[in-house]
Amino acid sequence: MLLSITTTYYPATDLGYLLHKHPDRCQSFPLSFGQAHIFYPEANEQRCTATLLLDIDPVKLVRGRSANLEQYVNDRPYVASSFLSVAIAQVFSTALAGRCKDKPELVQTPVPLVAKLSVLPCRGGEGFLRQLFEPLGYTVTAQNHALDETFPDWGQSQYYTVELQHTLPLAELLSHLYVLIPVLDDDKHYWVGDEEIEKLLRHGEGWLTEHPAREAITRRYLKRLHRLTRTALAQLAEEDELDPDSTQENHAEEEAAVEKPISLNQQRLNAVVTTLKESGAKRVIDLGCAQGNLLRTLVKDSFFEQVTGVDVSYRSLEVAQERLDRLHLPRTQLERLQLIQGALTYQDKRFTGYDAATVIEVIEHLDLPRFAVFERVLFEFAQPKTVIVTTPNIEYNVRFEKLPAGKLRHRDHRFEWTRQEFQTWAKQVAERFGYAVKFQAIGEEDPEVGSPTQMGVFSHQI
The missing domain is CATH 3.30.1610.20 (Hen1, N-terminal domain)
Structure with missing residues (x-):
């Protein structure tokens, strides 16, 4: 062979x-x-x-x-x-x-x-x-x-x-x-024994937990032995839960506290919704929806016919569902909404068929070596007509009084980009996958450091 x-x-x-x-x-x-x-x-x-x-x-x-x-x-x-x-x-x-x-x-x-x-x-x-x-x-x-x-x-x-x-x-x-x-x-x-579980988890680290076929992979790798399969899947589930949702919630609260004085979250949501309506998008998928801030706005608006939220964290989806339930919306509105668990670095057929995809304050949580996969999943395979991406502008961080010098806005951020870095990335992605991109500042623009949030709006060139 x-x-x-x-x-x-x-x-x-x-x-x-x-x-x-x-x-x-x-x-x-x-x-x-x-x-x-x-x-x-x-x-x-x-x-x-x-x-x-x-x-x-x-x-x-x-x-x-x-x-x-x-x-x-x-x-x-x-x-x-x-x-x-x-x-x-x-x-x-x-x-x-x-x-x-x-x-x-x-x-x-x-x-x-x-x-x-x-x-x-x-x-x-x-x-x-x-x-x-x-x-x-x-x-x-x-x-x-x-x-x-x-x-x-x-x-x-x-x-x-x-x-x-x-x-x-x-x-x-x-x-x-x-x-x-x-x-x-x-x-x-x-012979397949307990040591095979350790091999599977070791060599599957970083990708198996989030793989859509992880159950089939685990079952076949362990020769369909029920006891070993159950044990391995239980450990994978524990790893999934170790994606520390409670810690992420605390960090998200810290980030919100930093941005609260300028009501940045609401300004972001308003900008995204306005852009979606201008694009004519009726079917929207929010990738990395977290606890559903954008979803709650979209599902209440009759302009949108289909709203889908995706997140890798099962706990975040539970919180999103609880918050949506508290809106006490009519059944006809709730039927337009669905929540699905998935990762942005894995090709997923459920991501296709939408007019627009939103990626709101998400990319900075991704490891840069995984970006090439994320770009293909979103722009090549899902390929919505419109993609809206927002991310912090690191240059603006010096204007946040509660943020120590040199610190990022969220402890889980892998990076935060300058305006030039974000625009360079966005233009390269647009050219590679057949999109045009324009940029919009979110929040009041400072003459020296720009706006606190930057937004790229990608339009597919058919």
């Missing part, structure tokens, strides 16, 4: 540093079930490909144990399976762990990568393959193989040649492959 990883990051030969495998050498590693060989079919500054060739010895697998013919004659030597996951963990262990002694800055750097699996069993078909990888931001290309080229009437097999294209840190790609290859194969070649 073959796994190749290609990059066009410059210089592309830095892939050798990340994998800890020199491009000029062909290396072999003994495994309990065969041999792993690493080599580079191409390696120059513009393009570099590393290939893992796994040579499985089926006789070695059953030596010393009672065996039947099926154990000798099967697809294991030819397809990507849990054997490949073990090989990745052993021969690419340093890269999988996210370590690089010579170029540590590369570890967290998103780089353009294409992973190709020559023969990948997809028990569940191409649809299930896409359900696993597309929410993670991959562009998936799959070629189905016939059962027998000589006899086309026999139909198609469950085997595919698959290419996965994405821009992300290499360690994340390897973690995704490590977990999802045996999930697609729906089998493991070794």
